Amino acid sequence: MLDGRPMATTLNAAAAEWVAGFSPTTVPEAVLEHTRLQILDMVGVMIASSGLGVVGAARRAVAESDGAMGPAFSLTDVAPTTPANAAFLNGVMSAVLEFDDTHIESNIHPTGVVLSALLPECERLGLSGKDLLEAVLVGSELLCRLGLISPIRMHEVGFHPSSAYGIFGAVWGLAHLRRLPVEQTMHAIGTAASLSAGSIASFEDGTSTKTLHVGMAASAAIRAVALAGQDISGPHPVFEGKFGWFKSHFQSAPEFRFSALTDDLGERWEVVNIASKAHPCAYTLIPFIAAAIALCEAHEFSPAEIEVVYCDIMPRSFATVCEPVEEKRRPRTSWHGRISLQHTVAEALVLGRMDKNAYAPESLVDPQINAVADKVVHRLDPVAAADISRSRACVSIRLRDGRELTHTIEDMPGTSRNPIGREDYLRKFRSNVDGVLSSSRADELASALIRLDEVDDIGRLLRPLRRWIASA
Numbered sequence: 001m002l003d004g005r006p007m008a009t010t011l012n013a014a015a016a017e018w019v020a021g022f023s024p025t026t027v028p029e030a031v032l033e034h035t036r037l038q039i040l041d042m043v044g045v046m047i048a049s050s051g052l053g054v055v056g057a058a059r060r061a062v063a064e065s066d067g068a069m070g071p072a073f074s075l076t077d078v079a080p081t082t083p084a085n086a087a088f089l090n091g092v093m094s095a096v097l098e099f100d101d102t103h104i105e106s107n108i109h110p111t112g113v114v115l116s117a118l119l120p121e122c123e124r125l126g127l128s129g130k131d132l133l134e135a136v137l138v139g140s141e142l143l144c145r146l147g148l149i150s151p152i153r154m155h156e157v158g159f160h161p162s163s164a165y166g167i168f169g170a171v172w173g174l175a176h177l178r179r180l181p182v183e184q185t186m187h188a189i190g191t192a193a194s195l196s197a198g199s200i201a202s203f204e205d206g207t208s209t210k211t212l213h214v215g216m217a218a219s220a221a222i223r224a225v226a227l228a229g230q231d232i233s234g235p236h237p238v239f240e241g242k243f244g245w246f247k248s249h250f251q252s253a254p255e256f257r258f259s260a261l262t263d264d265l266g267e268r269w270e271v272v273n274i275a276s277k278a279h280p281c282a283y284t285l286i287p288f289i290a291a292a293i294a295l296c297e298a299h300e301f302s303p304a305e306i307e308v309v310y311c312d313i314m315p316r317s318f319a320t321v322c323e324p325v326e327e328k329r330r331p332r333t334s335w336h337g338r339i340s341l342q343h344t345v346a347e348a349l350v351l352g353r354m355d356k357n358a359y360a361p362e363s364l365v366d367p368q369i370n371a372v373a374d375k376v377v378h379r380l381d382p383v384a385a386a387d388i389s390r391s392r393a394c395v396s397i398r399l400r401d402g403r404e405l406t407h408t409i410e411d412m413p414g415t416s417r418n419p420i421g422r423e424d425y426l427r428k429f430r431s432n433v434d435g436v437l438s439s440s441r442a443d444e445l446a447s448a449l450i451r452l453d454e455v456d457d458i459g460r461l462l463r464p465l466r467r468w469i470a471s472a
Contacts, residue, residue: 010186010236010237010238010239010240010241011237011239011240011258011261011262012186012189012190012236012237012238012239013182013186013236014261014262014265015142015172015185015189015261015262016175016182016183016185016186016189017182018142018262018265018266019138019142019172019175019176019180019182019185020175020176020179020180020181020182020185022134022138022176022266024130024133024134024137026266027137027269028269030272031137031269031271031272032133032137032453033422034271034272034274035133035136035137035140035271036133036449036450036452036453037276037422037425037450038101038111038136038140038271038274038276039111039115039132039133039136039449039452040425040426040429040446040449040450041101041111041276041425041428041429042094042100042101042111042112042115043075043115043429043445043449044428044429044430044432044433045093045094045097045099045100045112045432046075046076046090046093046094047075047076047093047432047433047436047437047465047469048097048099048356048432048433048436049092049093049094049096049097049099050075050076050093050436050469051436052096052097054092054096054208054211054212055089055092055093055096058088058089058092058212058215059077059089062081062085062088062089066081066082066085069081070082070083070085070086071083071124072085072086072120072121072123072124073086073120073123073462073466074086074089074090074093074119074120075089075090075093075119075462075465075466076093076465076466076469077089077466078466078467078470083120083121083124083222084219084220084222084223084226085219086119086120087116087117087119087120087170087215087218087219087221087222088116088212088215088216088218088219089215090115090116090117090119090120090215090218091112091113091116091117091212091213091214091215091216091217091218091219092211092212092214092215093116094109094111094112094113094115094116094214094215095109095112095162095211095212095213095214095215096211096335097280097356098277098280098281098282098335098338098339099277099279099280099356099432100112100162100214100277101274101275101276101277101414102274102275102277102283103143103144103147103270103273103274103275104273104275104283104388104389104390104391104415105147105148105273105388105389106144106146106147106148106161106165107147107153107154107155107161107162107283108143108144108147108161108162108165108166108169109162109166109214110139110140110143110144110162110166110169110271110274111136111140111274112162112214113143113162113163113166113167113169113170113214113217113218113221114135114136114139114140114143114166114169114170114173114218115136116170116214116215116218117170117173117174117218117219117221117222118132118135118136118139118170118173118174118177119132119458119462121174121177121178121222122135122177122458122459123458123459123462125177125178126457126459127177127457127458128455128456128457128458129448129451129452129453129454129455129456129458129461130452130453130455131177131458132177132452132458133452133453134176135173135174135176135177136173137271138172138173138176139169139170139171139172139173139174139176140169140173140271140274141265141269141270141271142168142169142172142261143165143166143168143169143172144169144270144271144273144274145260145261145262145265145270146165146168146169146239146260146261147161147165148257148260148261148270149239149246149256149257149258149260149261150246150250150254150256150257151254151255151257152250152252152254153316154249155200155319155320156316156319157249157250157251157252158199158200158201159197159198159199159200159249160198160199160200160210160213161198162198162213162214162217163196163197163198163213163214163216163217164196164197164198164217164249165196166213166214166217166218166221167192167195167196167217167218167220167221167224168189168192168193168196168221170217170218170221170222171185171188171189171192171221171224171225172185172189173221174188174221174222174225175188175225178225180225180228180229184228184229185228186234186236187227187228187232187233187234188224188225188227188228188234189224189234189238190233190234190235190236190238191224191227191228191232191234192220192221192224192234193234193235193238193239193245194234195220195223195224196217196220196245196249197216198210198213198216198217200320202335203320203339204327205332205336206331206332206333206335206336206337207333208333208335210335211335239258239261240256240258272416273389273415273416275391275412275414275415275416276414276420276424276425276428277414278290278412278413278414278420278428279354279355279358280338280354280355280356280358280359281337281338281339281344281354281358281359282320282321282338282339283391283412284313284317284320284321284341284391285321285338285339285341285344285345286391286412286413287391287392287393287409287411287412288311288313288341288344288345288348288393288395288409289344289345289348289354290393290409290412290413291393291394291395291407291408291409292309292345292348292349292395292407293348293352293353293354294407294409295349295395295397295405295406295407296348296349296352297352298405298407299403299405301397301399301403301405303349303350303368303371303372304368304371305399305400305401306349306372306375306397306398306399306400307375307398307399307400308375308377308397308398309345309346309349309372309375309376309377309395309396309397309398310377310378310379310394310395310396310397310398311341311345311376311377311378311379311393311394311395312378312379312380312381312384312393312394312395312396313341313378313379313380313381313384313393314380314381314384314385314388314392315380315381315385316385316388317341318378320339321339321340321341322341322342322378323378325342328340328341328342328343328373329342329343329370329373329374329376330343330364330370330373331343331364333364334359334360334361334364335359337359337363337364338359340373341376341378342373342374342376342378343359343364343369343373345372345373345376345395346369346370346371346372346373346375346376347359347363347366347369349372349397350366350368350369350372351363351369355431356431356432381394390410390411390415390417391409391411391412391415392408392409392410392411393408393409393412394406394407394408394409395407395408422450426446426450429442429446430442430443430446433445435472436469436472437465437468437469437472438468441468445461445465448461
């Protein structure tokens, strides 16, 4: 009941009711395991990012703007702060390396934004690993489904989907974590729509704002829930209404598939289509890295022997990772390089690896890498364009001696069609925390995260981690 009246039938109401009634007893073990591994993956990414300059600057900005200490902690900082600020810092760490997971069809990076908001709340409230696991699953599932409603890609209208959509997933996760009443969840989601943003203007010049988006969304979710807790009301028909979020953000009237949010909800799990990233860059580029490295491993040639590199890619990616060509061949910053097809393929071909140390300042100005980048040519791939649920890449190299080398990746590693196993996740985790945690501490943390359901207090798990990082 809302204000004594029967609850209106809205997407907001349907989602809130599902969150309130969610029970893990009907969730397949494979879905729970996938979610555990995504949490492991994102914790490793946050630790890898914790010492970066942008993260340090975000910490100082939070201290300057908010000042007062609070009852919460970010994943890696020993200094207490507010829950919203902790969520912000977590989100920045989850996204700055572009190593966060991706729901391929919607282009959303779900786990980072949801987990960033939930970690400080779990610790502050003394909740368990099981609580965290369930809330991440709930928030991520609804977030992925929300991203399937519009056939238009958010990048095409100037928004970063992980930021603009992400706040809703984080609110739903928080609502489950805190066992909010249905009406309060609806108010929080209604308010979240007014906090939903994320301009991709940084794609053009490589400036830092985009790397903060996930943190902004996670932080805003904390505030939306807090406002609803103080009886601040939010619009109930917030998604499909006359002035709903989709109409305002897309500024057009395509055939919105609103039923995608609730069709077979709790029976068919969209989270299994969240893919871990094998390399720290825009997910669109990952299969191209895989193809380039495969060619290096299968054939003997030097970068100087390369005459031209053809990369066949879906046309909807041209504007974000391929053009303008001159800009993409000489990215201005590390983050700028992570959305450049030309530089990414060149660095992969020259160095033969793309790990957390990729896109270093010296790589951006390396004459050998730049020379290969000048030879990278993107072409339309009609096969990739026909099915956006996949992550295809075709790389063809013509050498000066006349040899033609080609390798095609139909689906990038980590997707449901090309899955990776627990050992692959652990390998990435250990690589990401290397240099920050000792191997024994890394194994101890990984073991606990793999058995997250058995952790009775998230705070007891995280407090030693912060001390370990502070002493590193």
